[in-house]
Amino acid sequence: MRPLQCILRVQRSLRWEWMTSVSWLLLKTCRAHSTLPSTACPSPGQQEDGVRKDFSSRLASGPTFQHFLSASAPQEKPCSPEAEDPPPYLTVDELLGRQRKVYLETYGCQMNVNDTEIAWSILEKSGYLRTSNLQEADVILLVTCSIREKAEQTIWNRLHQLKTLKTKRPRSRVPLRIGILGCMAERLKEEILNREKMVDLLAGPDAYRDLPRLLAVTESGQQAANVLLSLDETYADVMPVQTSPSATSAFVSIMRGCDNMCSYCIVPFTRGRERSRPVASILEEVRKLSDQGLKEVTLLGQNVNSFRDSSEIQFNSAVSANLSRGFTANYKAKQGGLRFSHLLDQVSRVDPEMRIRFTSPHPKDFPDEVLQLIHERDNICKQIHLPAQSGSSRVLDAMRRGYSREAYVQLVHHIRESIPGVSLSSDFITGFCGETEEDHLQTVSLLREVQYNMGFLFAYSMRQKTRAYHRLKDDVPEEVKLRRLEELITVFREEASKANKICVGCTQLVLVEGPSKRSATDLCGRNDGNLKVIFPDAEMEDAANPGLKVRAQPGDYVLVKITSASSQTLKGHVLCRTTLKDSLAYC
Numbered sequence: 001m002r003p004l005q006c007i008l009r010v011q012r013s014l015r016w017e018w019m020t021s022v023s024w025l026l027l028k029t030c031r032a033h034s035t036l037p038s039t040a041c042p043s044p045g046q047q048e049d050g051v052r053k054d055f056s057s058r059l060a061s062g063p064t065f066q067h068f069l070s071a072s073a074p075q076e077k078p079c080s081p082e083a084e085d086p087p088p089y090l091t092v093d094e095l096l097g098r099q100r101k102v103y104l105e106t107y108g109c110q111m112n113v114n115d116t117e118i119a120w121s122i123l124e125k126s127g128y129l130r131t132s133n134l135q136e137a138d139v140i141l142l143v144t145c146s147i148r149e150k151a152e153q154t155i156w157n158r159l160h161q162l163k164t165l166k167t168k169r170p171r172s173r174v175p176l177r178i179g180i181l182g183c184m185a186e187r188l189k190e191e192i193l194n195r196e197k198m199v200d201l202l203a204g205p206d207a208y209r210d211l212p213r214l215l216a217v218t219e220s221g222q223q224a225a226n227v228l229l230s231l232d233e234t235y236a237d238v239m240p241v242q243t244s245p246s247a248t249s250a251f252v253s254i255m256r257g258c259d260n261m262c263s264y265c266i267v268p269f270t271r272g273r274e275r276s277r278p279v280a281s282i283l284e285e286v287r288k289l290s291d292q293g294l295k296e297v298t299l300l301g302q303n304v305n306s307f308r309d310s311s312e313i314q315f316n317s318a319v320s321a322n323l324s325r326g327f328t329a330n331y332k333a334k335q336g337g338l339r340f341s342h343l344l345d346q347v348s349r350v351d352p353e354m355r356i357r358f359t360s361p362h363p364k365d366f367p368d369e370v371l372q373l374i375h376e377r378d379n380i381c382k383q384i385h386l387p388a389q390s391g392s393s394r395v396l397d398a399m400r401r402g403y404s405r406e407a408y409v410q411l412v413h414h415i416r417e418s419i420p421g422v423s424l425s426s427d428f429i430t431g432f433c434g435e436t437e438e439d440h441l442q443t444v445s446l447l448r449e450v451q452y453n454m455g456f457l458f459a460y461s462m463r464q465k466t467r468a469y470h471r472l473k474d475d476v477p478e479e480v481k482l483r484r485l486e487e488l489i490t491v492f493r494e495e496a497s498k499a500n501k502i503c504v505g506c507t508q509l510v511l512v513e514g515p516s517k518r519s520a521t522d523l524c525g526r527n528d529g530n531l532k533v534i535f536p537d538a539e540m541e542d543a544a545n546p547g548l549k550v551r552a553q554p555g556d557y558v559l560v561k562i563t564s565a566s567s568q569t570l571k572g573h574v575l576c577r578t579t580l581k582d583s584l585a586y587c
């Protein structure tokens with residue numbers, strides 16, 4: 001086994017274990033430093049050499065690397081180093097960032113964008129600085145995705161590029177540290193450290209609080225990892241830092257992990273068990289965002305609508321979950337806790353001028369009270385993501401989605417009756433294990449039948465550890481998967497164009513985001529259904545101040561008369577600036 005040092009605050013009940021071979025690595029580290037040129041004014045590397053030797057010998061009595069890699073079973077308690085003293089082998093000073101510059105790069109879904117901000121919030125508090133310039137970074141952290149093979153390949157390629165940066169780094173500067181955060185760290189664990197020797201740090205999705213300590217360990221030249229999963233880590237007290245000051249909208253994480261165990265999906269293995277953030281802390285974050293002037297919040301999680309805050313005991317009565325009609329769950333019925341409808345109700349009351357969205361939900365968790373609330377509340381967007389994955393009941397069964405095509409279609413009708421004008425989007429996978437041409441045609445027909453406004457379509461990518469990996473055969477040839485994907489894309493575009501054309505001639509409320517990427521004379525925003533709306537940047541009347549001419553700014557609500565529509569965009573001309581409340585009279 002390679003001598004590695006891993007450091008982490010473990011639960012009080014766990015004992016620290018020590019690894020004898022660590023000292024070999026420390027020796028290697030010190031030798032590397034002894035080749036530094038000797039000058040009157042010591043370089044940052046030399047200055048730290050003596051300190052590092054002392055630090056290294058203290059570190060030699062740390063816990064083993066295997067201790068943290070092998071403990072992949074979820075832990076009962078979250079890691080919360082802030083609540084505890086530093087471990088005996090690190091001083092408070094060594095845990096500080098000492099103005100080191102961190103460059104963060106995000107891959108994958110919106111959850112990862114949110115994770116990046118959580119990681120940054122933790123590092124900023126420890127005295128690190130953030131840089132957007134790769135060349136001046138002392139620490140490079142990649143927040144990674146494992147959902148498909150292609151996503152991981154992108155990271156491996158990026159690591160090869162970063163290798164050059166590391167090897168070419170002048171010795172006068174502190175050594176560059178490279179870390180892998182998130183799903184790929186969790187899925188591959190030490191395989192990453194073994195394959196890419198220049199990776200210094202691994203932190204799984206539940207280990208970001210440990211980043212200051214992991215980075216402190218890498219100071220001695222050793223690799224450090226924490227890939228423990230937690231049963232209740234939600235980072236509830238870590239307010240993510242808003243990176244763009246002009247942002248009009250923000251994502252607020254409300255839950256983490258997933259218990260659904262769809263047979264194709266790696267997420268339950270990389271992000272662990274489902275757990276919800278306490279309602280009070282979500283509301284606090286939303287209030288803060290409203291005070292900052294943000295106009296849109298998207299509640300974020302792997303399975304947002306199965307939200308269940310059990311943190312307050314008085315709400316833990318034995319009321320079991322209401323599933324959508326005809327849907328089943330892959331897990332034992334859960335009881336009690338504050339549910340998604342309660343959260344949605346509370347969040348939407350914070351600021352009536354703030355739009356509320358949520359993603360990603362599972363179709364099984366749409367009880368009538370949620371649909372009713374979306375219908376009634378003006379600031380909850382009439383937009384539902386309803387991932388179908390396939391239009392064939394046979395494939396849905398193999399995917400362990402917990403519903404048939406018929407139950408799904410019934411739910412679509414029910415949603416459309418409950419929320420007139422609702423905009424629907426979906427995810428689909430082509431070429432899942434055993435998918436026949438007939439199954440594929442059923443998916444095509446579902447796309448035609450539902451006529452989604454937006455779609456996210458993927459070719460199936462077999463992932464180790466999943467149920468499909470163990471029990472099914474990845475038997476659809478790659479070219480067939482891709483051909484079917486192309487077919488779905490074509491059908492989706494045709495149907496979305498038809499669905500979006502209904503908007504032509506209507507007046508829609510648009511939240512302005514900023515200049516259009518394609519044209520400097522156009523502005524871009526989003527309608528209630530989350531479709532992009534492009535319109536010329538022209539003077540308009542302010543509805544609240546008749547006679548006053550204004551130009552739309554990011555964060556303004558404007559009324560736009562829609563003149564044309566494609567599968568992905570609406571175009572129109574602006575009528576006036578307004579508010580969400582006042583717009584109801586027009587839209």
Ligand code: 5AD
Pocket residue numbers: 147148264265266387389427428429458459460461462463
């Ligand atoms: N292969 C292809 N697509 C996948 N997804 C999840 N796992 C896989 C996989 N192994 C898709 C699903 C999910 C979306 C986030 O990614 O459609 O809804």
Ligand code: SF4
Pocket residue numbers: 258259260261262265266267268302303362
């Ligand atoms: Fe993956 Fe299914 Fe959970 Fe979505 S619901 S994250 S597809 S296991």
